[in-house]
Amino acid sequence: MRGKAILALAAASCLVLVAAPAESATKAQIGAKCRAAWTGSTTTAAFKSYRAHCIKAATAAVSNATDAGNPTSAAANAKRSRAACGKQYPSHASGAKRKAFNACVKASKNAQKAFAGRPLHATLKGSNEVPSAGNATGTASVRLNQGKHRVCVTLTLANFGSATPSLAHIHKGKAGQNGGIAVDLVTPALINALAAHKPGKACVNGVATALIKDIRQHPGSYYVNIHDSAHPNGAARGQLHK
Secondary structure (H helix, E strand, O other), X not given: OHHHHHXXXXXXXXXXXXXXXXXXXXXXXXXXXXXXXXXXXXXXXXXXXXXXXXXXXXXXXXXXXXXXXXXXXXXXXXXXXXXXXXXXXXXXXXXXXXXXXXXHHHHHHHHHHXXXXXXXXXXXEHHHOOOOOOOOEEEEEEEEEHHHOEEEEEEEEEOOOOOOEEEEEEEEOOOOOOOOEEEEOOXXXXXXXXXXXXXXXXXXXXXXXXXXXXXXXXXXXXXXXXXXXXXXXXXXXXXXXX
């Protein structure tokens, strides 16, 4: 009986973890990381002050890690943690502030690993277009920041000849089907980078929470599409996947 109870509790814990989107961790979840990193009493005024600052720093670090798409990079996590905690503790050379800063950095690194969203990916090909287009190929990295209502991307495009890249979108539609635009990714910087055969990067703000959730939960129902002057309906596309 005891074994069944333990299994039931473990299953319930797993359900809780799955139900909490990585990039929209709650204040309580972030606070738990801050508390775990603290050494000493958690009933003091010093801890309460630290916890408030730590939550702000760790939340910012998680958001930045989600946008960057590299929450498993120890070096990047450490850099983001020190930057975020440094804003909360501008002066932390010694004493109580040094202790709080160090705990904040540890908590922020752990929060990024636990809660920052992992990027989605797509392999783009002209042959994936409907109907099939030219020989263009490319890649897409898509980062979904639900807490900030933001979608960030890094796109590449090759083998597009003398054509000029013109548009880029995330569409809703399964493989072999054309669908409407879900997220417009066009910025001058992104298009210019693609035209120069360099990775194009952009972040789009104001994306609805419901849409971000749906893309994250059903990535295969969405595709990235890059258009060029020779193929105005799409030069290369690919379905999103984890």
